[in-house]
Amino acid sequence: MQWFSKSRSSKGGVGEGKEPIGGDANQPRLAVAHFxxxxxxxxxxxxxxxxxDLAExxxxxxxxxNIGPEEWQLAQxxxxYRLLSASNHTLKLFLSLDLMVLPKDPELLVGKIVKIVQSGQSAQLKWDKKILLSTFGGHDLGDDGWREVLSGFKNALGEKVFFIPSFFLPPEEILKKDYVDGAYHWNGAWPMDNSTTTLDSDRPFLxxxxxxxxxxxxxxxTHYGTEGEWAFNKNWxxxxxxLLLPRRFSQLLSLPPDKSPQMIQAISWNDFGESHYIGPILGAQPGSESWTEGMDHEGFRLITKYYIQQWKTQMSGTDSKEKGRLIVWYRTQSRDMVIAEDRVGKPDHAEWAQDLLNFFIVLPESKYSTKDHYNLHVQNAGEPVKPYLLNVGVPNLIHIHFKLGEVFFKVMKNNExxxxxxxxxxxxxxxxxxxxxxxxxxxxx
Known part of the structure; x- marks a missing residue:
């Protein structure tokens, strides 16, 4: 039973104490997640x-x-679309054609898209009153192929299409295509080398x-080898x-109105094979159980929620309805571990990993006085770490080098x-x- 396409490859409100951030209040902003x-x-x-419910x-x-070639994916x-269109949710859906695995056949693609959208047209997400359509890859379908897909889709449904693909081409080549209405930069989500995240690769699009x-x-x-049922040969x-997720969000939120993205896509809701899921483990796994078992990502979902709410309201700070919260995340092995019980080798770029405990801590002004002092205390491997002074009313982003052993932490008020x-x-x-x-x-x- 195949739950995952085996040819898939290199994918790699406003509260008290808030301040305006970059953005045009009259410009709509969309936040979505890859599914x-x-x-x-x-x-x-x-x-x-x-x-x-949880996405909303x-x-x-x-x-x-993200849709591949299997008929059961089409059925799902x-x-x-049918269930969402019949519900009271405000959430919408749109398609991301995975052209790493789908046939490069315009007629087939049109038929697939039309059948899905017609299953529940009110569930379709739109931009500028046009049906939103995206891709993962697909530039090799060719310009004529894409024009055929888009015209066929438009003719079948009688609606205009807003095409915002993720083509793996130089930015200028993507943006000059007349049938491309907008661009989605997949690889902007992570540094492509051993450095902290920046907006450098976003600049041509912004x-x-x-x-x-x-x-x-x-x-x-991702940790797939070359043998067995899940021989994807993806291991890096x-x-x-x-602090990748909050840093990236903070950088995007800091942009001025004329340099801000109109949409943000979180990668991903449920891609367990690449470990970047922000939703719960639900459904099937593509042979990824050995690295997802016990690795809950609810903290990533809540950080995403926090920053999306700020991005939409275009206000910074903490909401008066929030309570104090600490979110922590880290790997549970050191990058310097030498021996593993593993037929698949150590992942490529393992030396880029940092042995760090990451903390996101919010203390809303409505519940915590700036006259008091708050500190984060961490104990790791039986040793205390120097306390970190925390600010009230803004996110506190902290990372601390870790050692093998137990991890305890607490936030103290006035050391009492x-x-x-x-x-x-x-x-x-x-x-x-x-x-x-x-x-x-x-x-x-």
Whole structure:
């Protein structure tokens, strides 16, 4: 039973105390997440409704359904459109054609798209009153092929299409295509080398007049070998340890109005094979159980929700309805672990990993006085770490070098009262190579 396409390859409101951030208040802003239909083989209608509920709770406007060639993926996409169109959700859907695995056949693509959208047209996400359509790859279909797809889609449904593909081409080549209405830069979500994240690769898109969809992601780790059922031969990481998700969001939120993206896509909701899921593990896994078991990512979902709400309201700070919260995330192995019980080798770029505990801490002004002092206290491997002074009313982003052993942390008020406390997962030796991360969420008492 195939739950994942085996030829798939290199994918790599406004509250008290808030301040305006970059952006045009009159310009609509969309936030969506990439969703793998390839992991939904066993999905029931109840699973779809749970997904819609949680995506909407995350402040998302839509899910980009990545679709491959299998007939059951087509059936699940139709089910999703049908269920959502009959519900009271504000969430919408749109298609991301995975041209790494789909046939390069315009007629087939048109038929697939039309069948899905007609299953529940009110569920379709639109931009500028046009049906939103995206891709993962596909520039090799050719200009004439894409014109045929877009005209066929428009003629069949009688509606205009807003085409915003993720083509893996130089920016200027993408943007000059007359049938491309906007651009989506997939690889902007992670540094492509051993450095911290920047907006350098986004600049050509941000400087162009066409709408831009920026990408964000919490991490990237995939660990497939060359033998067995899941022989994808994908085994690498991107540098992700040093506060990647909040740093990337903060950089995008800091942009001035005329340089801001119109859309943000989170990679991903449920791509377990590449470890960047922000949703729960639900449905099928593409042979990724060894690196996702016990690795809850609810913390990434809540960080995404926090920044999306700010991006939409275009205000910074903490909402008066929020309570104090600490989110922690880290790998549970050291990058310097030498021996692993693993037939698949150590991932490429493993040396880019940083042995860091990452913290996102918010203390809303409505509940915490700036006259008091708050500190983060961490104990790792039985040793205390120097306390970190925390600010009230803004996110506190902290990373601390870790050692093998237990992890404890607490937020103290005036060095007397415990406000938040918790225990993380132990950092240990042994087992298979695992550069996925565990997240923990701890709320104030």
């Amino acid at each position: 793998m239909l390839g992991n939904t083989y066993p999905f029931t209608e109840q699973d779809w409704m749970k997904t819609f 709770d995350t402040a998302l406007d839509g899910l980009a359904l 996409a139709c089910t999703a 400087d162009h007049k066409k709408p831009y969809m920026a990408s964000v992601s919490p991490l990237f780790f 990481i991107y540098r992700s340890d040093d 009262e415990v406000v938040i406390e918790g225990e993380g997962k132990d950092i240990a030796q042994g087992g298979r190579w695992n550069y996925n991360m565990w997240t923990g969420v701890y709320d104030a008492k």
